Amino acid sequence: MSQDTINTTADNRPHDGDPNAPVLEVENLHVEFRTRDGVAKAVTGVTFDLLPGETLAILGESGSGKSVTAQAIMGILDTPPGFVTQGSVRFRGVDIQALPEKERRRYRGEKIAMIFQDALSSLNPVYSVGYQIGEMFRVHRGASRADAKTKAIELMDRVHIPAARQRVNDYPHQFSGGMRQRIMIAIALSLDPDIIIADEPTTALDVTVQAQVMQLLADLQAESKMGLILITHDLGVVADVADKISVMYAGRLIEQARSLDLYSNPAHPYTERLLAAIPRVDMKGQELYTIKGIPPNLTDIPAGCAFHPRCPYAQSICSEKTPPLEVVPGDRRSACHFWKEVLDGSLQIR
Amino acid sequence: MPDPSSKTVMPSQDASAAALTLGASSESKSLGKPRSLWSDAWHDLRRNPTFVISALLILFLILVAVFPSLFTSTDPKRCDLIMGNNGRAPGHPFGFDRQGCDVYARVIYGARASVTVGILVTSGVVLIGGFIGAIAGFYGGAAGSLLSRLTDMFFAIPILLFAIVFLSGFPFRNIWTVVAAIMLVGWPSVARIMRGSVISVKESDFVTAARALGASDMRILARHILPNAIAPVIVVATISLGLFIVLEATLSYLGIGLPGSTVSWGGDINDAQASLRTAPHVLLYPSVALSITVLAFMLLGDAVRDALDPKLR
Numbered sequence: 001m002s003q004d005t006i007n008t009t010a011d012n013r014p015h016d017g018d019p020n021a022p023v024l025e026v027e028n029l030h031v032e033f034r035t036r037d038g039v040a041k042a043v044t045g046v047t048f049d050l051l052p053g054e055t056l057a058i059l060g061e062s063g064s065g066k067s068v069t070a071q072a073i074m075g076i077l078d079t080p081p082g083f084v085t086q087g088s089v090r091f092r093g094v095d096i097q098a099l100p101e102k103e104r105r106r107y108r109g110e111k112i113a114m115i116f117q118d119a120l121s122s123l124n125p126v127y128s129v130g131y132q133i134g135e136m137f138r139v140h141r142g143a144s145r146a147d148a149k150t151k152a153i154e155l156m157d158r159v160h161i162p163a164a165r166q167r168v169n170d171y172p173h174q175f176s177g178g179m180r181q182r183i184m185i186a187i188a189l190s191l192d193p194d195i196i197i198a199d200e201p202t203t204a205l206d207v208t209v210q211a212q213v214m215q216l217l218a219d220l221q222a223e224s225k226m227g228l229i230l231i232t233h234d235l236g237v238v239a240d241v242a243d244k245i246s247v248m249y250a251g252r253l254i255e256q257a258r259s260l261d262l263y264s265n266p267a268h269p270y271t272e273r274l275l276a277a278i279p280r281v282d283m284k285g286q287e288l289y290t291i292k293g294i295p296p297n298l299t300d301i302p303a304g305c306a307f308h309p310r311c312p313y314a315q316s317i318c319s320e321k322t323p324p325l326e327v328v329p330g331d332r333r334s335a336c337h338f339w340k341e342v343l344d345g346s347l348q349i350r
Numbered sequence: 351m352p353d354p355s356s357k358t359v360m361p362s363q364d365a366s367a368a369a370l371t372l373g374a375s376s377e378s379k380s381l382g383k384p385r386s387l388w389s390d391a392w393h394d395l396r397r398n399p400t401f402v403i404s405a406l407l408i409l410f411l412i413l414v415a416v417f418p419s420l421f422t423s424t425d426p427k428r429c430d431l432i433m434g435n436n437g438r439a440p441g442h443p444f445g446f447d448r449q450g451c452d453v454y455a456r457v458i459y460g461a462r463a464s465v466t467v468g469i470l471v472t473s474g475v476v477l478i479g480g481f482i483g484a485i486a487g488f489y490g491g492a493a494g495s496l497l498s499r500l501t502d503m504f505f506a507i508p509i510l511l512f513a514i515v516f517l518s519g520f521p522f523r524n525i526w527t528v529v530a531a532i533m534l535v536g537w538p539s540v541a542r543i544m545r546g547s548v549i550s551v552k553e554s555d556f557v558t559a560a561r562a563l564g565a566s567d568m569r570i571l572a573r574h575i576l577p578n579a580i581a582p583v584i585v586v587a588t589i590s591l592g593l594f595i596v597l598e599a600t601l602s603y604l605g606i607g608l609p610g611s612t613v614s615w616g617g618d619i620n621d622a623q624a625s626l627r628t629a630p631h632v633l634l635y636p637s638v639a640l641s642i643t644v645l646a647f648m649l650l651g652d653a654v655r656d657a658l659d660p661k662l663r
Contacts, residue, residue, distance in 0.1 A: 076561045109564035116562075121555040126388070126577045135573075139565060187563065 021092070022049040023194050023227045024073070024112075029087035031065070031072050031251075033298075034080060040298035042068040042082070044251040047325070050195065053225040055218075057238035057259070059274075060248035063295055066231045069248070070197045073229075074114055075104055092194070110140055113188035117200040119180035123172035129156075129183045130168035136190040155186040159216060178209035182216065189220060195227040202237055214241055235278060239263060247271050250296050250306035253325055257332035267334035267343050269311050305336070313338060313347045391657040401653035407646040414458055415465040424455040426613050435629035447618065447632045448625050456613055457635050463525065463614035464643060467598040470529045471536060472591045479537035480583055483544025487579075488552060488571050498545065505538035509597065517606045528607050532597050536590070543586050547579035554578070581658040589651030592644035599640055615640045 031043035043065040050056050060066045071077045073089050075097070088095050096107055108114075116122040123132060133155055134148030143151065149168065156164035159182040172180055181201060188196050198217065202210040218241050221228050232238055238245060238259065245262045247255040247270065255268040266272040273291045293310040296302055302309055308318035317337055325335045328343070341347045395401045414421055424442070429451035433439075436446045444453035486497035513531040520527050551557065552575060560574050601607030602616025610617060615636040622633035 074562050076558060105564045105566060107564075108562055114559070114562040116555055116559055118555055122559040124556045124560070124574050124578070135565075136563060139563075139569065184559075187559075 020051065023052050023092055024050040024229075025088075025090040025093075026069075026073065027088045027090070029069065029072060029089065030085045031068050031077065031082060032085055033082050035299070038299040041251050041301060042298055043072065044301075045325075046087075046248070046251075046253050048246055048253065048256065050227040050229060052194070052227055053221065055221065055228040055230060055241055055243045057230045057232060057242035057245045058248060059232060059235065059238060059245055061233050061295055063298065064248040065251040065298075066233075066248050067199055068251075070114065070199050070229065070231055073197065074108060074112060076108075106140070109136060109193070110191045111193055112195045112197065113191070113193040115181075115184050115188045115196060115198040115201045118204050119177065119184045120172060120204075122184060123180060125172060128169045128171055129175070132172075133183065133187050133190060136187060140191055151190070152186075155190055156183070158189070158220075159183070159186045161186075177205050178213060181205060181209075181213050185213070185216065185220070189224075192224060193226060195229065196221075197229045197231070199231045200233070201230070203232070203234070210237065217241070235274065247274075250301050251298060252306065252335060253333075254307070254335045255333065256325070257328075257330070261330055261332055265343060267328050267332060267339045268336045269313050269338075269342055269347075270307050272342060273310075273312070313342070391654075394657040395653060398653050398657065400649050401657070404646045404649035404653060407642065408650060411461055411465055411643055411646065415462040418458045418462060421458045422452075422455045424452045426451060426455040426459040435625050435632065437629075437631065444635045445629070445631050448621060448629070453618075453632055453635050456618055457615070457639050459613040460615040460618060460636060460639065461643070463602075463608055463612055464595045464598060464640070466525060467529055467532070467608075468591045468595040468647070470525075471532045471594040471598075472587050474529065474533040475536045475540050475590065475594075476583060476587050478533065479540025479542075480544050480580075482537070483541035483546075483583075484548050484571065484576065484579070486541070487545040487548030488567075488575065490549075494545075497541075501538045501541045501545070504535055505542070507535050509535045510600065513597070513601055514604070514606060517601065523606070523609045525608060525612065528598055528601060531601070532594055536594065539590065540583055540586060543582050544579065547582050548575055551575045551579045585651055585655040585658065588654055589648055592647035592651070595640070595647070596644055 026049075027047050029043055029046040030041070033040040033042055046065070046069055048056065058066045058069065068077070068082070071082070072084050077084065084097065089097050091107060091111055096104055099107075123129065127135075130149055130152040133152035134143070134145070137143035137148040137151050138145070153164045153168050156168060161167060161179055161182055167175075172183070175183065181204075184201075196217075201217070202213050205213060214237060217228065217230075220226075230238060230242060242259045245255075245257060245259050246253050247262075247268065249270050255262065255266065255271050257267065262271060263275065266275060270291075273289075277289045277291060279288055291310055296306055296309075302319070304317075304319040304321055305311070305314075305323050308314040311318065315337075321337070323335045323337045325333045326339065328334050328339055334342070336342060338347060429449040430446075431450045433446040433450035434448050436450075438445045442452050442454060444457065447453050447456065482497050482501065486494040486501070488494075509532065512535045513528075516531040516534065517523065517527060548571075557570060557574055560570050565574070598607055599614070599616030599619065602614045603620045605620060607616055608614045618636040619633060619640075622629075622636070626633055
């Protein structure tokens with residue numbers, strides 16, 4: 001990331017004291033990938049806050065920019081080709097993007113930790129799980145091997161891995177998918193971070209294990225008051241656990257609302273269509289609803305509202321003017337010219 | 351971005367992972383202890399006859415090289431011209447060479463030169479090539495390209511030709527000049543393999559995960575990438591060790607390798623050539639010793655490769 005594009009006007013003093021101040025503020029984040037085929041605008045102007053103990057779900061389909069947002073927050077984008085071109089990421093008021101790499105590294109793992117989608121490939125196959133959990137203590141805290149191992153066993157207990165003491169020297173491939181994801185969670189939890197970013201933590205798991213892992217995350221969060229950013233494409237996963245949901249499409253936030261509001265009455269046609277596409281038992285035997293078309297190529301995002309070519313309500317203004325993320329009554333936001341009409345359902349499908 | 355096509359990929363991966371876990375957990379239960387990649391490989395190796403035979407042969411060779419006096423009490427340099435090219439005699443099972451030296455003693459003492467050169471060159475090549483390859487693969491970009499092109503340049507130099515030119519330029523000859531000559535042009539193959547291996551491991555999710563958890567570049571390279579990238583290098587190094595021994599013998603045969611005062615198979619093969627028709631046994635024994643040594647290292651390399659990467663089988 002280039003220094004000059006970082007938001008230097010940001011207030012860089014940590015705000016102490018106020019327990020309800022946001023732990024994480026992402027403001028106007030822009031990420032682009034400079035590839036041979038052109039510049040792909042993976043994230044365009046993403047803004048959100050995360051309060052202590054809050055769960056924010058970032059929802060979107062593949063390529064909508066949700067994982068890239070997470071990587072940009074963590075500062076682990078592959079640069080090149082990925083560049084943060086604008087915007088700031090503030091952790092308790094400190095713009096972590098402006099920090100030198102060495103200091104920034106301290107934030108990773110200690111303040112903000114991350115859980116990845118595929119636990120098997122995210123764990124190093126040549127080390128035992130105990131070694132890998134303990135590595136956090138050795139690298140960040142300078143703990144001895146024996147101490148690190150004791151801590152590793154404690155953490156494995158905390159994420160409910162049975163017979164932790166016996167299994168601490170086992171290798172990742174000796175665990176089941178759900179247990180492996182628990183190990184990833186144990187690693188992320190190890191230094192009591194203020195925020196955990198979970199990038200599709202349950203996608204690789206089957207449904208019952210998904211529920212267990214989500215429950216574990218929710219329990220741990222209740223214990224430790226950490227903020228949780230849950231990145232997913234699965235509407236079902238987030239429904240119960242998320243306080244707030246942000247929906248992304250083609251690199252932009254297009255809707256943000258409390259979960260219940262979003263599910264009961266979406267303020268953006270994309271969200272509305274997504275919800276309509278959920279298979280329902282009472283519609284058994286009928287053709288499943290799909291949103292026509294495909295998400296845009298990020299090197300060639302349509303002018304105006306990126307969703308307009310697929311939107312059943314699109315009008316001429318939609319292809320001309322990009323709708324801003326407007327504040328909608330009820331502490332929510334929508335980036336649609338016709339959010340009012342979407343909310344009260346008065347629009348006609350073309 | 352880990353999400354594209356994740357829906358379609360995951361089920362099969364999960365299934366294979368589950369199968370793997372099932373197999374592994376029942377296995378580990380029966381053995382009662384956890385198995386790492388390396389202990390897994392060792393487990394395979396011990397049951398592989400190719401490995402057992404080649405490893406025993408190599409251990410024997412090393413023993414011969416270190417303690418030749420255990421195997422013969424004859425001095426390989428004490429020669430009696432009267433016995434020149436004689437066949438076997440009591441106490442001299444392989445007969446005598448042209449100078450009347452005991453062929454058996456010379457074959458025994460010749461192992462040291464070959465094994466030393468082989469091990470030294472291989473260690474050097476793995477260090478130089480491994481370092482350059484790892485840096486080129488890990489950093490990529492301009493530095494990586496520069497190192498890769500450098501590797502390509504050296505790769506294009508024929509080893510034998512370079513060694514001949516290099517050694518003829520030296521006023522003296524000893525084991526170190528031979529090692530240096532082979533090492534200087536032998537490292538690119540290791541560097542290439544290391545680079546490719548590091549690049550493929552670098553893309554792994556666990557490297558991203560380590561970075562996300564605050565590991566430094568050096569820690570990621572040393573602790574997370576290298577242990578996962580070293581296997582192909584070990585395989586190539588083992589197989590190359592045999593080739594380096596051949597190369598040393600070739601150079602000694604050509605008369606520019608080890609000095610005549612050092613007993614070596616290559617030098618003895620050269621000497622034996624003059625009386626090939628009258629005394630073929632003089633050529634036979636050092637040649638067979640050389641062949642067996644090279645074969646042992648190649649078999650070992652094959653066995654190690656099979657153990658470390660079962661997909662190649």
